[in-house]
Amino acid sequence: MSKASTPLDRIRNFSIIAHIDHGKSTLADRLIQRTGGLTDREMSAQVLDNMDIEKERGITIKAQTVRLNYRAKDGLDYELSLMDTPGHVDFAYEVSRSLAACEGALLVVDAAQGVEAQTLANVYQSIEHDHEIVPVINKIDLPAAEPDKVKKEIEDIIGISAEDAVLASAKSGIGIDEVLEAIVTRIPPPKGDREAPLKAMLVDSWYDPYLGVVILVRVVEGVLRKGQEIKFMATGTRHLVDRVGCMRPKIEQLTELAAGEIGFITAQIKEVSQTAVGDTITDAKKPTAEALPGFKTVQPVVFCGLFPVDAADFEKLRDSLYKLRLNDASFSFEAESSAALGFGFRCGFLGLLHLEIIQERLTREYDLDLITTAPSVVYKIQLAHGKGELDLHNPADMPDVMQIASIDEPWIEATIYVPDEYLGSLLKLCQDRRGIQKNLTYVSGRAQITYELPLNEVVFDFYDRLKSISRGYASFDYHQIGYREGDLVKMSIMVNAEPVDALSMIVHRSTAETRGRGMCERLKDLIPRHLFKIPVQAAIGGKVIARETIAAMRKDVTAKCYGGDASRKRKLLDKQKEGKKRMREYGSVQIPQEAFIAALRMGDEG
């Protein structure tokens, strides 16, 4: 076990703010390497990104922390705590808690890409937390790097001085010492009374197979010790601390964490769902008077159905979801059944990326073959005759129109940042998606637009459209701004006059026809031709709003078949019959599961 706490003035807590791929994790790796946290041999690229998905996709999902020991040019030893935060809007709340745990931030901006919307959102949050911001212009090794232009952008757009920005290349190790010095000299040390009752923030938590639930904390006041009985103020539970430590990034056990320090604890907690990010941890016997501000419970905002392709995998899917939830309390699931897709689960996520990550982990880590239904949001249905309000997570559960007084849908405020030349198409996209323009400003050849948009329109491939319209140059960030009434309808898809439950969705009346037509056209290509012609229709209530017809198949016959081909034909028949098992039947139409998957996977305009 290590020595007691470091004096406050030798501590620096900082986070790294960056847009996706601007090099946050790579820079973190360099800092760890330079301060000797890991030997070269132990360094695998992006050590802080633990999950396979994080390493592979190069994105950070969970907040990670690492404590670095650094002897500065002033000859003194400092204890630097680095917080690598997720860089995606889906995890905005987690980001805000990580930021709240620090006194400063490195603002990493890609020297070739410049400032992006997400950088802005996080940087404003950081400024709100009174952070000292140290701009780091990364990737100066790139031929396309334009550090001066980026400096000007930082000043113009963010409004902070970039005169002393550190020019770095995390990849080639340029400017790393300068970054470390800037942390020590420019970011203020934490404050906090070590004698006061314990007050610590629960920054993040995760499940470790050996340690159980590990909780990342920032001690704000007082001291957190091994053996202490603590209380989670929001959830109200009490636990006995059995380990206190920090990550370097390897685990190091300590006797205590004092005000100003970041570290971890374990307290014999079995499930991550028992811990709430942003909660205040205090001493059970000598509690603090007031909890830390800013706590909120995160609610899933995007829902979809997950079904095993092979019905026999249902139990396996359930077990896998339980296991994933051990480590991620922010998604929810409940059993659901569909005529088309069989038994599965309705799952809730923080956003689309979150959805994708969970889906990918299920397929990859748990080896499941899944069908994902179209993502939808939570609607609030006001029932007629004052019968109250209903939260609708699944279009299939929508009550009859006669029972509905009105439907409210969630709205967001989006900040989009886009080079001038794509502005026109972008405005059109937002307009098409029922957006309300709130603000439009130009800074150095780029436009910053603020739009209010229904979330429903965003979960449906908005992000993909945005990327393709702007050739990847637009960036996008959002936060929810509450519910508003909308003229929403349930659109059903019918194949050979029979509704296909898995394809029904809730849409705004004004976009129903376009969406319906898109879906019908897609299905026309995806459903194989049959011996008879098949109408594919989109309908609202009883009214058909779009229609396509799949022509009858005209030819499917083996030209040649003689003696030896008898066994071959038998094998072919077996294969055809086997294939039939993967089909779902609607109005005597066999729809291959692949068609559902493709229909649901593809975006709006295909």
Add this chain to the structure above:
Amino acid sequence: MNPSPGPGRGAALRENRGDPSTALGERQGGDLALYIHWPFCVSKCPYCDFNSHVRAGVDEDRWRAALLSDMAHEATSLPGRRLTSIFFGGGTPSLMPPATVAALIAAAERHWGFAPDIEITLEANPSSVEAARFADLGAAGINRVSLGLQSLDDDALAFLGRAHGVAEGLAALETAQAAFARVNFDLIYALPGQSLAAWQAMLTHAIGLGTGHLSLYQLTIEPGTRFATLAAQGKLVPADPDHAADLFEATRALTTAAGLPAYEVSNHARPGEESRHNLTYWRQGDYAGIGPGAHGRRHGHATIRHRKPENWLAAMDRNAHGIAEDDILTPEARATEALLMGLRLAEGIDPAAIAARTGIATARLVDAAAVARLETLGLVAQRRDRLIVTEAGMLLLDAILPQVVAIG
């Protein structure tokens, strides 16, 4: 020409009759067809997935002896049968020495005896070299020839990788018509880019040539062929299925009008001119198959000979037969084959007869609900005791079969 085997070989044949593996005492009477495979070709056609091989030199004596003993092996397991047809297929059996053909026919007659109207067919390439042998082949006992004409258009023949041209092919056809009582020829259609009008013109020409039988195959890209490679590279674009359907319908119309209606998916004949040998396959008759890769179906067994010529020869040396696999067909498998093969025929199947033969109730054979559904679509029909796939249905046979066939 030497139509009978030498005395030494005859002795070997007689010895083989003592083979204990066939001494089951199971004497089954009835008709039998015999297939003889000659696996060699001058070159490999780009669409061909048959068991055909190009070899520099073929030891003809050895091959003759080997085929004879493979036949003898079949004879020991099939005593008391009578041959209704023999079919020399390939490969290119017209490259066989006529003497070998004669020896094989004579041996077959000795083993089993012939039905009075036995059909003895040989597949031939329509080249001048081969046409020169037609008279000898006729003398050897061949009474029906099936010519691989494939097209009546020189560009199409070049595309199909054929060695002959149209003029040479037509000359060979004339020679064949003079030498043999019955002549069939094959055409391949629905080639990339082939228009409906062009095909109709070619078919009209073909019908005018006056044979009693026509095999008209739509080009199929078979896996493992050169065409399959080209198709995968996008260098060959197969005909659009809807267009191919138009061509198929035009084929039916023209041949029917000319008095050569289709009696099977791709086979057309003047009534009475159908290939009896092939009908045996489609009607679930027994047939023995000898030579490399040949299949047989006899007293409930499915036999396959070694495919590669060298392997087959080695097996012959080792075992005095070329069988690589001999599987007992379950009643379900036999019934399935009866349905799959029988429904290719215009005459369709008699479910009750199949049920009686296999012991599987008709209700288990055929999906009655599917039949009813397909009947309303006009794709199948029930005519007295028979279930048939209609003209309209024939084009969709592969999609219909898995619905109708309940077993398997």
